Amino acid sequence: MMKTIAAALSAALLLPSPAPAQDVSDLEGLLNQSVVSTASKSAETADLAPATTSVITAEDLRRYGFTSLDQAINFLAVGMVTEPSYGTPEIGARGVLLSGDYGNHVLLLVDGHAVNEPWDGTAYFDRSAAIPIDLVDHVEIILGPGSVLYGSSAMLGVINVITRRAKDYQGMHLVAEGGAPLTAHVAGGYGQTFEVGGREGELTIGLDYQRDQGPTLSYAPQAYADGTPWGGDASHRAIDVPAGQARLVLGDLDVTLRGAVSRRTATQLFSGSFDDSDSWERDRWLSLDARWARAVSPNLQLSGRLYGDLYDYFANIPSGSALDCLEGQASCVYQNSGVSRWGGLEVSGTWDWLQDGRYVTLVGADGRLRHVTSWLAYQDRGTGSSTRTSAYDVSDTVIGAYLQQTLRPASWLSLNAGLRLDDYENFGAHLSPRLAAVVPAWSGGTVKAIYSEAFRAPSFYERYYADATTELAAPSLRPETVRSVEGLLEQRLGAQRFRFGLFRSWWNDMVVLVPASDAAVAAAIASGALAAGAANVTTYANASRVDSYGLNADWEGSGLRQRLRYGVALTVAHSRASGDAPLAAAAQVFGNARVSYDLGGPVLALAVRAAGPRPVSGSSLDPAPDAKAQCDLHAAVSGPLGAGIAYRLSADYSVLESSAYAVGPGRDQLLPLPRYQLMAGLRFDR
Numbered sequence: 001m002m003k004t005i006a007a008a009l010s011a012a013l014l015l016p017s018p019a020p021a022q023d024v025s026d027l028e029g030l031l032n033q034s035v036v037s038t039a040s041k042s043a044e045t046a047d048l049a050p051a052t053t054s055v056i057t058a059e060d061l062r063r064y065g066f067t068s069l070d071q072a073i074n075f076l077a078v079g080m081v082t083e084p085s086y087g088t089p090e091i092g093a094r095g096v097l098l099s100g101d102y103g104n105h106v107l108l109l110v111d112g113h114a115v116n117e118p119w120d121g122t123a124y125f126d127r128s129a130a131i132p133i134d135l136v137d138h139v140e141i142i143l144g145p146g147s148v149l150y151g152s153s154a155m156l157g158v159i160n161v162i163t164r165r166a167k168d169y170q171g172m173h174l175v176a177e178g179g180a181p182l183t184a185h186v187a188g189g190y191g192q193t194f195e196v197g198g199r200e201g202e203l204t205i206g207l208d209y210q211r212d213q214g215p216t217l218s219y220a221p222q223a224y225a226d227g228t229p230w231g232g233d234a235s236h237r238a239i240d241v242p243a244g245q246a247r248l249v250l251g252d253l254d255v256t257l258r259g260a261v262s263r264r265t266a267t268q269l270f271s272g273s274f275d276d277s278d279s280w281e282r283d284r285w286l287s288l289d290a291r292w293a294r295a296v297s298p299n300l301q302l303s304g305r306l307y308g309d310l311y312d313y314f315a316n317i318p319s320g321s322a323l324d325c326l327e328g329q330a331s332c333v334y335q336n337s338g339v340s341r342w343g344g345l346e347v348s349g350t351w352d353w354l355q356d357g358r359y360v361t362l363v364g365a366d367g368r369l370r371h372v373t374s375w376l377a378y379q380d381r382g383t384g385s386s387t388r389t390s391a392y393d394v395s396d397t398v399i400g401a402y403l404q405q406t407l408r409p410a411s412w413l414s415l416n417a418g419l420r421l422d423d424y425e426n427f428g429a430h431l432s433p434r435l436a437a438v439v440p441a442w443s444g445g446t447v448k449a450i451y452s453e454a455f456r457a458p459s460f461y462e463r464y465y466a467d468a469t470t471e472l473a474a475p476s477l478r479p480e481t482v483r484s485v486e487g488l489l490e491q492r493l494g495a496q497r498f499r500f501g502l503f504r505s506w507w508n509d510m511v512v513l514v515p516a517s518d519a520a521v522a523a524a525i526a527s528g529a530l531a532a533g534a535a536n537v538t539t540y541a542n543a544s545r546v547d548s549y550g551l552n553a554d555w556e557g558s559g560l561r562q563r564l565r566y567g568v569a570l571t572v573a574h575s576r577a578s579g580d581a582p583l584a585a586a587a588q589v590f591g592n593a594r595v596s597y598d599l600g601g602p603v604l605a606l607a608v609r610a611a612g613p614r615p616v617s618g619s620s621l622d623p624a625p626d627a628k629a630q631c632d633l634h635a636a637v638s639g640p641l642g643a644g645i646a647y648r649l650s651a652d653y654s655v656l657e658s659s660a661y662a663v664g665p666g667r668d669q670l671l672p673l674p675r676y677q678l679m680a681g682l683r684f685d686r
Contacts, residue, residue, distance in 0.1 A: 038109070038140040038160040040404065040416060041149055041362060042350070047446045047490055050416040050436030052501055052552060054078050054141040058164070063596050064605045065636035065650035065679065067133050067177070067185055067210065069159070070126045074592065075607040075634055078499075078554040078569040079143045080106075080157065081590045083611075084659045084673055087264055087281060088128045090585065093143060093156040094503055095573025096548050097586035098510070099617040099661075105456060107146060107154040110161045111256060113289045116153045117311040118370045119338040120461040122283070125159075130243040130260030130285060132206035134175055134187045137164040143552070144484050144503070145454030147432035148418040151366070151400050152457040155482045155507075163245065166191035166202030177648070177681025181674060182213035185681070199251035206245050213238045217672040219274075224665045228321040231664065234275040238265045254291040260284070273318045278333075286310040301350045308343035318381065326378045326387055326469065327531060333379040335386070338461065344368035344398075358408040366400040372460040376467060389468035394460060396425040414438040422455075426463075430455050430479055444492040448501075452486075455479040462511055462540045468531045472516050472524055474540040482507045496557035507546035510577075513538045546583070548575035563598040584617035584624060585660040602639035608632070614660050620667035627660035627670065644686050652677040 034046040034055040046053045054077040066072045070082040070089045082089040083097065090097060091106050098105055104121025107114060110131060116123045124130070139161050146154035169191030177185040189206040214237040221231035243260035263282045273279060286309070293303035317334040319325060325332035348364030375391040404418035416436040423429040434452040441447050458477035466473040488501035516524075516537040524530040530537065550573030558565045570591035575583050582588075589612035596605035613626040632655070638648035658670035 036140050036142075037162075038112075038142050038158055039146075040406065041112075041348075042360070042406075047440070047492075048414055048438055049142075050434065050438065050448070050450060051146070052079060052143040052448075052486065052488055052499070054080075054143075056139040056141070058137055061133065061136060062648075063603050063636065063638060064594070064607060064634065065638065065648050068126050069129050069131070069139070069161070071634070072139060073125065073141070073159075074609045074632070075594060076567075076592065077141050079552050079571050080141060080159075081571075081587060081609075081611060082125055083585050083587075083661075084671075085585075085617075085661050086663075086671065088124045089126050091125050091156070092586050094505070094548060094552070094571060095550055095575035095583075095586060095588050096156060096505070096507070096546060097583060099584045099586075104153055104459065105155045107150055107152075107158045108161075109150075109158065110258065111163055111289070112160065113256070113258075113287060113307060114150070114153075115285075117309065117340040118342055118460055119311070119313065119340040119372045119374065121153055121456070121459045122311075122313070123153075124262065124283075127210045127212065127239055127241045128262035128264070128283065130241050130262055130283075131161055132163075132187060132189070132208035132243050132245055134173060134189050134208065135163045135169070135204070135206035135245060137162045137168065144450065144486060144505075145432070145434070145452040145482055147422075147454035148420050148434040148452065149364075149402055149404065151398075151420065151422050151432075152455060152479075155454045155456050155480065163206075163247065164191070164204060165249070166193050166204045166247075169204055172684075172686050174684040175681065177679055179677055179679035181215040181677065182211075183677065183679065184211045185209070196250060201248070201250040203249075204245075204247045208241075208243045210241045211238065215674050217674070219664065219672065220669050222664050222666055222669075224321045224323065226321055226323050230274045232274065236265055236275050236277040236279075239263070252292050252294045254293075256289045257287070258289075259286045273320045276318050279317050281315045282313070284310075284312050298355050299352050301352075303348050303350075305346040306344075307346075309341070311340040313338040325380075326389070327533075329378060329380045329382075331381040333381060335377045335379060336374075337376075338372070338374040340370070340372050340460075342368055342370040360406045362402075362404040362406075364402050366402075368398045368400075369395070370398065371395040374460070374464070376465070390466040390473075392460075392464040392473075394464060398425070398457075399423045412440055414440075422457075424457055427457075427478065430457075430481075446488075446490040448486070448488040448490070450486040450488070451484070453481065453483050455481045458511055458540075465540075466529060468529065469534055470537060471513075472520060472529070472537060472539040477511060477540060478509050478542050480507065480509050480511055480542070495559060495562075496555070498555050499553065501552045502550075503552070504549040505547075507548070509542035510544035510546060511540050511542060512544045514541045514543050544578045546575060546577050548573055550574055550588075563600075564596075566593075566595040568593040582615050584615050585627075587611035587614045587630075599639075602637055605634075605636045605638075607634045609634075616660050616662050616670065618662040618667055620662065624662075627658070628656055630660075631655040641682075644684055646683045646685075648679075648681050648683065650679045 037043045039049040039051040056072045056076050080093045082091045103123035108123040142158040146158040173189040175187040187208045191204045193202045216235040219231040241262045245258045247256045261284050265280045289307045291305045295301045315336040320331045346366040351361045353359040373393045377386045377388045379386040400422045402420035407415040418434045420432045436450040439447045463475050484505040486503045491498045516539045521537050554569035556567030573588045592609040594607035611630045615624040633653045636650040640646045653676045661671040663671045
């Protein structure tokens with residue numbers, strides 16, 4: 001906390017000097033200044049960062065009782081929103097949500113380490129993010145294209161989860177929570193500082209387990225096309241997520257090991273099996289990140305990072321309908337496996353020309369080796385025999401280099417210019433620029449103008465996935481791109497902060513499924529890649545574009561010596577795909593409001609989030625109908641019990657019973673949602 005305050009004070013020296021404080025509200029305002037490091041890879045106050053940012057602190061998570069990223073995003077952030085979907089929530093920003101992308105248009109970082117894997121670009125934002133929530137120090141949300149420093153996937157924005165250092169997490173920590181419908185969360189952590197050979201060190205460990213079994217949900221009975229029944233009460237819904245992280249810091253060396261599993265037992269929503277306990281998906285992660293950083297001179301700081309990741313996905317989805325299976329199979333189990341292995345080395349240097357933070361050059365390079373294997377099989381439920389219809393084993397290299405120049409020639413002007421070049425072995429190079437001007441134009445007032453670009457490399461899944469019954473591979477895909485312009489006005493008045501921003505973005509070469517050409521289908525059948533008689537065959541193609549514009553506005557503040565805190569955020573957008581089509585499941589109006597009050601013991605917190613009508617995703621109807629406006633309420637009370645023990649009670653309530661996603665064989669009913677959740681828990685710190 002002291003370093004955060006010190007950074008805020010130092011950055012504040014670059015602003016015009018305000019009038020002398022008349023009361024404690026000015027001090028509260030200074031203490032409320034958020035410090036972010038993700039936008040420029042260096043610590044700076046949020047008002048000077050070359051982006052629109054939100055910072056969610058560990059204190060925010062604790063007082064509101066949030067145990068997952070999607071809750072925190074929906075109720076506390078500006079500009080981003082998640083939608084409850086079939087397995088895990090989908091994420092969008094500023095009116096753009098690309099349904100079915102598995103989060104691959106938002107770059108998720110944990111302490112700067114990219115989580116999105118190369119097989120399908122997957123990143124989760126609910127419990128399946130598998131981040132020990134008690135270890136979180138704060139979450140930085142950067143809106144808009146961010147490829148200039150991070151490369152692929154940072155199209156909608158960048159979310160960086162910063163975990164705690166041992167000096168702020170000393171001792172032992174235990175958490176146990178449970179609720180209805182059946183939900184459990186247990187966590188344990190330990191932090192310790194020490195000294196070895198005259199070098200300071202620290203060890204931080206966090207373990208976390210979450211299980212959400214959920215209530216029984218009802219689906220209208222239907223018949224599959226071949227008469228197989230579908231629908232009724234679905235009770236086999238559960239998610240289990242064990243996760244762990246260990247971090248060792250010794251002098252200039254910082255090593256983090258992270259591992260997690262997410263297993264989701266999912267009601268089969270489309271095929272001939274319904275509420276089958278053998279229908280499940282599983283993700284597993286293991287990552288190692290070793291960093292070194294040293295100030296070589298008053299001007300020069302060097303750093304290096306060696307990293308390696310393992311990820312695998314497996315889906316086991318049974319179906320009782322022959323329509324989902326290969327010819328000759330009366331019923332089957334669809335199995336899909338994807339395994340990613342990647343590792344690399346990133347080196348960077350920062351040169352502070354005048355040793356005062358006003359003219360700083362950042363140069364870096366990142367080289368990665370990637371290897372992906374995947375296969376698809378149909379297992380006959382009658383005979384047990386398995387037939388693989390697709391398999392690939394691909395490796396490639398990616399080299400990235402970036403340059404960023406920060407200039408603060410006067411207290412009334414800050415400039416940030418950057419450029420990154422990424423060179424992919426399989427489809428060539430791509431440039432990602434950014435230019436931002438920040439003008440602290442008057443006391444407490446800041447104006448920003450930002451131009452940025454980003455790209456997303458097509459995933460291995462999009463390029464090489466094929467299915468002998470329905471889909472062809474698309475190895476010639478190009479990267480998706482986005483260009484964005486943004487203007488932002490921020491005003492601080494004591495402990496109050498107001499922001500208003502306008503944005504416009506253009507998305508090109510978007511990857512979507514399209515019908516395969518007759519010639520491609522005929523050639524695939526002739527080569528044996530497609531089964532004879534295959535119909536309605538699709539393939540991925542760069543066949544869509546999106547135009548989006550709109551506004552963000554938010555207000556947050558505190559009073560009564562920060563015991564009272566409040567905020568409200570609103571996004572209004574107009575986003576359209578090719579042919580002026582609205583984006584499925586993408587709310588064009590959404591926002592949140594929250595308030596909390598510390599009674600000097602108990603803390604009361606209330607939050608609400610809302611999303612406007614949006615087209616139903618996956619609907620068989622044309623045009624797709626609109627889902628009703630959504631409103632979710634969240635309340636929490638927490639406080640100390642003594643002897644290092646604290647309690648927390650929370651409740652969630654959803655006004656609507658269904659989401660914006662179609663389900664069922666006819667794709668003409670909406671995915672039902674749990675209406676409420678009650679939680680109670682204890683925390684022990686020693």
